[in-house]
Amino acid sequence: MIGARWREHWEELRRYPSALVGMAIIALLVGLSLYTVIAIPYSQALEKWRGGEPWQLHPVNAAPVWLDRLTGGREARTLIASSEDAEVEEVPFEGGRRLRIPLEVDYDYAGFPSELNLFLHAEGHPQRPFARLAWQTPDGREIALGGHRIGREDRISLSQDRALERRLGGLVPHVGLLADPEIEGEPQVLPGRYRLLLDAVVFDDTAGIDAELVLYGRVHGIAGTDHQRRDLSLALMWGTPVALAFGLLAAVGTTVTTLVIAAVGVWYRGWVDAVIQRLTEVNMILPLLPILVMVGTLYSTSIWLMLGVVVVLGIFSAGIKMYRAMLLPIREAPYIEAARAYGAGNLRIVMRYMIPRILPVLIPTFVTLIPTFVFLEASLAVLGLGDPVLPTWGKVLNDAQSQSALYNGYYYWVVSPAVLLMLTGLGFAMLGFALDRIFNPRLRSL
Amino acid sequence: MATSRADLPANAEASLLKVRDLHTWFELRQWGFLRVGAVHAVDGVNFTLERGEAVAFVGESGCGKSSLARTLLGLHRPTRGSVRFAGREMQSLSPAELKAYRAEVGYVQQDPYGALPPFLDVRRILAEPLIVHGIKDRQERERRIRAVLEEVRLSPAEEYLGKFPHMLSGGQQQRVVIARALILAPSMIIADEPVSMLDASVRVEILNLLRGIQARRELTLVFITHDLSTVRHFAERIFVMYAGQVVESAAVDELLDHPQHPYTQALLAAIADPDAANARRLREVPAGEPPSLIQPPTGCRFHPRCPHAMAGLCDRDDPPDFTPRENHLSACWLHR
Numbered sequence: 148m149i150g151a152r153w154r155e156h157w158e159e160l161r162r163y164p165s166a167l168v169g170m171a172i173i174a175l176l177v178g179l180s181l182y183t184v185i186a187i188p189y190s191q192a193l194e195k196w197r198g199g200e201p202w203q204l205h206p207v208n209a210a211p212v213w214l215d216r217l218t219g220g221r222e223a224r225t226l227i228a229s230s231e232d233a234e235v236e237e238v239p240f241e242g243g244r245r246l247r248i249p250l251e252v253d254y255d256y257a258g259f260p261s262e263l264n265l266f267l268h269a270e271g272h273p274q275r276p277f278a279r280l281a282w283q284t285p286d287g288r289e290i291a292l293g294g295h296r297i298g299r300e301d302r303i304s305l306s307q308d309r310a311l312e313r314r315l316g317g318l319v320p321h322v323g324l325l326a327d328p329e330i331e332g333e334p335q336v337l338p339g340r341y342r343l344l345l346d347a348v349v350f351d352d353t354a355g356i357d358a359e360l361v362l363y364g365r366v367h368g369i370a371g372t373d374h375q376r377r378d379l380s381l382a383l384m385w386g387t388p389v390a391l392a393f394g395l396l397a398a399v400g401t402t403v404t405t406l407v408i409a410a411v412g413v414w415y416r417g418w419v420d421a422v423i424q425r426l427t428e429v430n431m432i433l434p435l436l437p438i439l440v441m442v443g444t445l446y447s448t449s450i451w452l453m454l455g456v457v458v459v460l461g462i463f464s465a466g467i468k469m470y471r472a473m474l475l476p477i478r479e480a481p482y483i484e485a486a487r488a489y490g491a492g493n494l495r496i497v498m499r500y501m502i503p504r505i506l507p508v509l510i511p512t513f514v515t516l517i518p519t520f521v522f523l524e525a526s527l528a529v530l531g532l533g534d535p536v537l538p539t540w541g542k543v544l545n546d547a548q549s550q551s552a553l554y555n556g557y558y559y560w561v562v563s564p565a566v567l568l569m570l571t572g573l574g575f576a577m578l579g580f581a582l583d584r585i586f587n588p589r590l591r592s593l
Numbered sequence: 594m595a596t597s598r599a600d601l602p603a604n605a606e607a608s609l610l611k612v613r614d615l616h617t618w619f620e621l622r623q624w625g626f627l628r629v630g631a632v633h634a635v636d637g638v639n640f641t642l643e644r645g646e647a648v649a650f651v652g653e654s655g656c657g658k659s660s661l662a663r664t665l666l667g668l669h670r671p672t673r674g675s676v677r678f679a680g681r682e683m684q685s686l687s688p689a690e691l692k693a694y695r696a697e698v699g700y701v702q703q704d705p706y707g708a709l710p711p712f713l714d715v716r717r718i719l720a721e722p723l724i725v726h727g728i729k730d731r732q733e734r735e736r737r738i739r740a741v742l743e744e745v746r747l748s749p750a751e752e753y754l755g756k757f758p759h760m761l762s763g764g765q766q767q768r769v770v771i772a773r774a775l776i777l778a779p780s781m782i783i784a785d786e787p788v789s790m791l792d793a794s795v796r797v798e799i800l801n802l803l804r805g806i807q808a809r810r811e812l813t814l815v816f817i818t819h820d821l822s823t824v825r826h827f828a829e830r831i832f833v834m835y836a837g838q839v840v841e842s843a844a845v846d847e848l849l850d851h852p853q854h855p856y857t858q859a860l861l862a863a864i865a866d867p868d869a870a871n872a873r874r875l876r877e878v879p880a881g882e883p884p885s886l887i888q889p890p891t892g893c894r895f896h897p898r899c900p901h902a903m904a905g906l907c908d909r910d911d912p913p914d915f916t917p918r919e920n921h922l923s924a925c926w927l928h929r
């Protein structure tokens with residue numbers, strides 16, 4: 148039975164370590180894809196990847212945490228102190244209240260944070276509240292940070308305060324505020340408890356102020372973040388199902404159509420074959436990439452449109468010539484003649500007797516074809532023709548390139564999508580080569 | 594049977610197969626459309642086969658006997674002439690009727706391994722013709738497959754059903770081929786050199802099997818061969834073909850013992866070997882080259898090689914069929 152034959156192939160496949168490694172890699176990628184699709188729904192991923200609001204508590208261009216672990220340093224993680232956890236002192240007066248909100252953080256990282264922001268929300272006030280800010284260090288110094296009128300949604304970028312920077316002796320505030328004043332030269336972190344004291348005057352009896360002090364870290368998550376504070380792990384994770392789906396669909400689409408058309412041409416011969424061959428020859432000299440660039444530039448860069456164009460242009464690809472060469476002798480096989488003699492129709496002969504004959508030889512080719520389409524999709528994205536909304540590996544690379552990631556030393560930004568791409572190529576290639584040895588008896592080692 | 598036999602009017606009285614003036618030419622074209630000539634593979638053949646009759650077509654390779662077989666199977670379109678099967682003209686059959694006709698004619702090929710699709714097992718190979726002819730009931734198919742396997746002595750059937758062609762010996766493969774030819778219960782079998790690619794040891798078995806089935810089922814058997822040694826035992830009549838034409842025909846013993854046509858005589862003389870193993874075996878062809886089928890010689894096709902050729906007659910006029918002896922046709926001017 149057919150099942151026995153496949154079991155036989157499986158037994159044989161197990162004898163090739165490269166096949167096992169390849170299948171393990173593919174299983175890993177498939178598992179990651181499934182997890183991603185379930186854990187982060189498609190619409191949510193698109194929404195988040197658009198950037199902005201969801202990411203305001205993430206640092207900019209932070210390295211992955213494991214990179215810090217690897218170098219043994221203790222780089223800053225992001226610390227958040229919220230007024231919800233603080234003990235707020237209230238002193239009422241005629242026409243309003245005085246609020247004293249202490250925002251405290253314990254800082255004992257070796258490195259400085261990358262940025263300091265204070266987020267203030269004041270809802271339901273008839274008049275904008277006024278706040279005076281003071282920074283208290285563990286060694287008892289107090290640094291005045293000035294006064295602010297608080298709007299409904301306010302962000303005070305302490306790191307951007309030029310005046311403060313001058314007062315701190317030319318150190319950017321997120322360094323100067325945490326530096327040990329006793330140490331000359333290169334600033335060092337003074338570990339301990341820091342407090343941002345918020346003295347506010349509100350002109351209402353009930354409405355309060357929400358405050359959040361964020362000390363942005365220099366490392367974040369397993370993949371780091373990009374210039375828009377977006378967590379790269381989102382793109383790397385969502386890039387996996389997108390890449391696999393694109394590669395698989397493109398490979399299936401081109402292989403199946405090409406095979407059927409080649410078989411139809413071989414079977415009917417005459418003008419049908421002539422038309423197919425001429426179309427193939429014309430298509431072979433049409434360059435795929437520039438056409439995709441043109442479609443992307445003039446029409447749309449949707450990944451599914453690109454997939455369609457790749458498949459349509461792949462129908463009359465060079466594969467037709469190869470399949471035709473394989474099918475021509477099969478057409479003349481006596482069993483085909485026997486099938487005609489007992490009355491099998493054209494469709495049955497093409498689909499049931501000719502194509503299955505070369506299917507085993509095509510399986511390895513098909514498997515190694517998948518990563519080439521994955522790479523094609525990444526190349527398009529690097530060229531700036533990636534899907535405008537979908538997070539993919541190629542788009543991460545594109546962002547990295549446009550932000551000069553390597554020049555700025557953000558290696559992780561380029562390396563992690565590249566490693567995933569290489570892993571995909573490696574997995575399918577290792578499996579494909581092993582399959583080639585099994586299905587292509589001439590390559591079989593004894 | 595879904596495509597019913599009733600499509601073909603069963604006329605038990607008439608001969609099963611009547612072939613008149615049959616021509617099968619293969620056109621030669623240049624640049625895909627310019628006609629530059631034709632290969633005259635079958636060039637004016639006449640014969641009639643009765644139901645239950647076993648006949649042999651013999652001749653050297655390239656004489657058109659395989660093309661004749663394929664034309665009878667409907668694999669090649671005749672260029673001219675008529676093939677009447679059970680009273681119906683083959684050329685005028687509708688596609689559905691042609692399909693029914695194909696169930697009526699079984700085909701046994703020369704190379705048993707090539708004749709079986711290597712990726713299907715025996716059960717599936719035998720089921721295919723039944724599926725093609727619309728037998729949807731699995732149990733019915735299974736029953737017929739088992740019955741036909743028993744008939745070709747592949748028993749117990751279970752042992753063979755799951756096997757792929759490469760797991761079978763040449764003789765077993767040919768039995769599967771015969772089973773496939775029989776599974777649609779045909780009334781005629783065309784066997785094109787059915788044993789020439791088999792080991793000598795299994796040839797007799799396969800020929801006996803075919804002969805037994807032919808007798809039991811009262812089949813018409815068309816046996817195409819270049820091996821005269823088997824003909825006497827497996828055919829009742831012989832047709833000798835040369836350059837696309839039948840040059841001589843008669844009952845087996847009559848023809849082998851009293852060959853009339855110079856070509857047949859030359860063939861038999863060439864094998865007048867006392868060695869029993871080589872007796873009646875076509876080893877050497879008469880002196881000279883087989884004629885070109887693209888530009889066949891004028892007049893008698895055999896005249897360039899014929900020791901009795903008569904200038905002005907044989908090289909000019911096609912010889913008609915003469916009857917030099919009772920029930921013995923020979924197309925040669927010598928008998929005029």
